[in-house]
Amino acid sequence: xxxxxxxxxxxxxAAFTLLGLAFSFSLTTLIRSLYGYxxxxxxxxxxxxxxxxxxxxxxxxxxxxxxxxxxASGRPTRAEDHASHGAHSWRDYFKVxxxxxxxxxxxxxxxFFFMFIGGLMAMMVRxxxxxxxxxFVDGQDYNSLFSVHASLMIFLFIVPVFAGLxxxxxxxxxxxxxMAFPRLNALSFWLLPIxxxxxxxxxxxxxxxxxxGWTAYAPLSTTQPLGQMCFSIGVQFAGASSIATALxxxxxxxxxxxxxxxxxxxxxxxxxxxxxxxxxxxxxxxxAASQFFVLLDVALGFHFFDATIGEGRQGNVVxxxxxFWFYSHPAVYIMMxxxxxxxSEIISVKSRKPIFGYRMMAFSLxxxxxxxxxxxxxxxxxxxxxxWIRVPMMITTAIIAVPTGIKIFSWLGTLWKGVIHLDTPxxxxxxxxxxxxxxxxSGVMLAMVPFDIHVSDTYFIVAHIHYVLFGGSLxxxxxxxxxxxxxMTGRMYNEKLGKIxxxxxxxxxxxxxxxxxxxxxxxxxxRVADYADQFAAxxxxxxxxxxxxxxxxxxxxxxxxxxxxxxxxxxxxxxRSLTLEWQVSSPPPIFNFDxxxxxxxxxxxxGVPGAVHAIMGSAKPEPxxxxxxxxxxxxxx
Amino acid sequence: MEAASIEAADTxxxxxxxxxxPVAHHSSTVDAxxxxxxxxxxxxxxxxxxxxxxxxxxxxxxxxxxxxxGEELPQLIAGFNTAVLLSSSVTMHWALEAAKHxxxxxxxxxxxxxxxxxxxxxxxxxNEYVHLGFAPYNSAQASIFYGLTGLHGAHVFIGLTLLLFAxxxxxxxxxxxxxxxxxxxxxxxxxxxxxxxxxxxxxVYIL
Numbered sequence: 152x153x154x155x156x157x158x159x160x161x162x163x164x165a166a167f168t169l170l171g172l173a174f175s176f177s178l179t180t181l182i183r184s185l186y187g188y189x190x191x192x193x194x195x196x197x198x199x200x201x202x203x204x205x206x207x208x209x210x211x212x213x214x215x216x217x218x219x220x221x222x223a224s225g226r227p228t229r230a231e232d233h234a235s236h237g238a239h240s241w242r243d244y245f246k247v248x249x250x251x252x253x254x255x256x257x258x259x260x261x262x263f264f265f266m267f268i269g270g271l272m273a274m275m276v277r278x279x280x281x282x283x284x285x286x287f288v289d290g291q292d293y294n295s296l297f298s299v300h301a302s303l304m305i306f307l308f309i310v311p312v313f314a315g316l317x318x319x320x321x322x323x324x325x326x327x328x329x330m331a332f333p334r335l336n337a338l339s340f341w342l343l344p345i346x347x348x349x350x351x352x353x354x355x356x357x358x359x360x361x362x363x364g365w366t367a368y369a370p371l372s373t374t375q376p377l378g379q380m381c382f383s384i385g386v387q388f389a390g391a392s393s394i395a396t397a398l399x400x401x402x403x404x405x406x407x408x409x410x411x412x413x414x415x416x417x418x419x420x421x422x423x424x425x426x427x428x429x430x431x432x433x434x435x436x437x438x439a440a441s442q443f444f445v446l447l448d449v450a451l452g453f454h455f456f457d458a459t460i461g462e463g464r465q466g467n468v469v470x471x472x473x474x475f476w477f478y479s480h481p482a483v484y485i486m487m488x489x490x491x492x493x494x495s496e497i498i499s500v501k502s503r504k505p506i507f508g509y510r511m512m513a514f515s516l517x518x519x520x521x522x523x524x525x526x527x528x529x530x531x532x533x534x535x536x537x538x539w540i541r542v543p544m545m546i547t548t549a550i551i552a553v554p555t556g557i558k559i560f561s562w563l564g565t566l567w568k569g570v571i572h573l574d575t576p577x578x579x580x581x582x583x584x585x586x587x588x589x590x591x592x593s594g595v596m597l598a599m600v601p602f603d604i605h606v607s608d609t610y611f612i613v614a615h616i617h618y619v620l621f622g623g624s625l626x627x628x629x630x631x632x633x634x635x636x637x638x639m640t641g642r643m644y645n646e647k648l649g650k651i652x653x654x655x656x657x658x659x660x661x662x663x664x665x666x667x668x669x670x671x672x673x674x675x676x677x678r679v680a681d682y683a684d685q686f687a688a689x690x691x692x693x694x695x696x697x698x699x700x701x702x703x704x705x706x707x708x709x710x711x712x713x714x715x716x717x718x719x720x721x722x723x724x725x726x727r728s729l730t731l732e733w734q735v736s737s738p739p740p741i742f743n744f745d746x747x748x749x750x751x752x753x754x755x756x757x758g759v760p761g762a763v764h765a766i767m768g769s770a771k772p773e774p775x776x777x778x779x780x781x782x783x784x785x786x787x788x
Numbered sequence: 789m790e791a792a793s794i795e796a797a798d799t800x801x802x803x804x805x806x807x808x809x810p811v812a813h814h815s816s817t818v819d820a821x822x823x824x825x826x827x828x829x830x831x832x833x834x835x836x837x838x839x840x841x842x843x844x845x846x847x848x849x850x851x852x853x854x855x856x857x858g859e860e861l862p863q864l865i866a867g868f869n870t871a872v873l874l875s876s877s878v879t880m881h882w883a884l885e886a887a888k889h890x891x892x893x894x895x896x897x898x899x900x901x902x903x904x905x906x907x908x909x910x911x912x913x914x915n916e917y918v919h920l921g922f923a924p925y926n927s928a929q930a931s932i933f934y935g936l937t938g939l940h941g942a943h944v945f946i947g948l949t950l951l952l953f954a955x956x957x958x959x960x961x962x963x964x965x966x967x968x969x970x971x972x973x974x975x976x977x978x979x980x981x982x983x984x985x986x987x988x989x990x991x992v993y994i995l
Binding site for chain 1: 808809810811812813814815816818819820823824827828830831832834835837838839841842845846849850852853856857924925926927928929930931932934935939953956957959960962
């Protein structure tokens, strides 16, 4: 056997993928022959088994499980030589790497790759909607486009890109040399491209890609062509990735904080990821369960959602929505809380002031986690569920605006009389603040049962979700990527292009999505390829604006690629920030710290005379005043 | 003046690969593996929560008879199986205690007994499936019956796999009174699988 096939890597992964296909083919055919099914060779069955089994073969080939195989068989595990730490060329980013910084970059690049694919689909959706009637695609293909768009944006972009950014900066921020489980961390990353490939590749399936929306309501999803299984199985991989990462974050935050880094000295980004990870660990299994049901119904003929099988033995359709939304409502906080963390960092640093209401900021995160589990049925006011659930859900939904409001006002309080530096990350943070507030207000409107019934499944919903997920989440993602770009790449981004990117995004975002409120209230239904002529003018304007919005992301792409290659070398701490990730070189040393720093104060004491967050090197914890005066002393360590 | 921090003497020498990472500070009394396993169990409980939601809707909200007309659930055989699984928790604990006291023979016997009892449980369950007389596609009740017991069976299988790894290592001479996490952590998972079975058994077979 050639050496290439013995060592972990892409050759072995390719070989194992073929092996996996052969395995799926034989297993399926064997079982079908045992049961005497005809035809013996069934393409759909083999495809479904392959979609589940082949990814594991691929991962084994790539080397994601090598260490665990040694461990499990009781052989001496190879001594950790840290060969898989750091990246020396771009090729290292295509290997299984256990360095949280490399994994962070892998995450961010992969997720932005899928963001551009998802964005392209949004452009095609808008092209189809530019005029009434049928332009480019038929109804089923149109449904596929928005379904895959939403699924990629949610499961392959917003949820994991936050995990990627946090992967990079969170261990640095708490003074840890790496995550608690580096190999699990690598595995969670490599599950993502698999999920993305499944979802994007569903266009190649007979019958086209899945077309039941990202919500995949049963029994629509249980009666769709094979492409639907790409969603059901893809979500399992993305969900497993997200649970494993969340578990990793929680253990890292609880067990690996630097000396002196108490919970009340953690930066709010760490708090935000702590809260998010709790949500992920508790809620994500529910979407796994909902997709297991769909999978079992489709592949093995179960009847979870079959209401027609007969009185006394029928399944329950509304159950799908309950299980699905019990995950997917907390999921909107999974997609927002890390952004809150990013914005808290940026607003405090860029207005040179301590964050306003630090403890309330942390408590409101936890309040959102708790309340987030009590509001799921507000997505189901028109589903035909029991009427009495509506009002309690309306009340809890309105209440959840309170902790969110606390955060908004705390950010405003931080800005108040601050020395505001209006550079790109700050512009995006302020853009987030305004746009997310608008999205939040339409959210409270939607909490009200009568109004929600009126605008259910209209463009008002589309406007609302894009104001919170684009104007909210994506703005914080842009803010975070610009903010930590110098730290992650060691280069400065182009400030001028960054500002052009912000203003283009901000203007065309509003031109695209604000009018959707109007046509939504007038009754234009979402998820339909055609619409009444009265909406033609608005839709044409929206489509034009959306194309410019799409183009504006190319400015970002150019800025990132060009600055990474040719940008000015970044200093270790270009923003004079206090948090730990800025106290090491840009990019950080391979093991983050020579010695674990000692934390002696809060992370946001900007403008406070003599305030110190941490002592680098091996300094012993000392009173703050003494530490400030002992520059030379600690340098000896 | 705000001072970001006090710089260490030379940040550039951190780039070299000449030494390993600094030892992480332990900021909690719980060790990472145990905490990780506990959090994993939380998410496992929620997977079961999803399946129990389906059970609740099919049985209570729909008001379907349980089990469906013409279907029968073997309470006694499943009850025997429950006893088998619960006793495997006891042998698991025995193996862990033996490891804590450095009793290698107890470790080996305890792990083997646990594996044996766990496999017996799975065998009996598969045998039960074969002789039940109804299939998942007969009714929604049958679907969720197979769904819940099958999900649990899958967890028994995962637990047995983890225990098999630990057993192999026991026989290769691993684990000492100070270092027995490799038994303890899969052991926690095994106890979870057992407790979850009691809940599944009571709600599916008894109630």
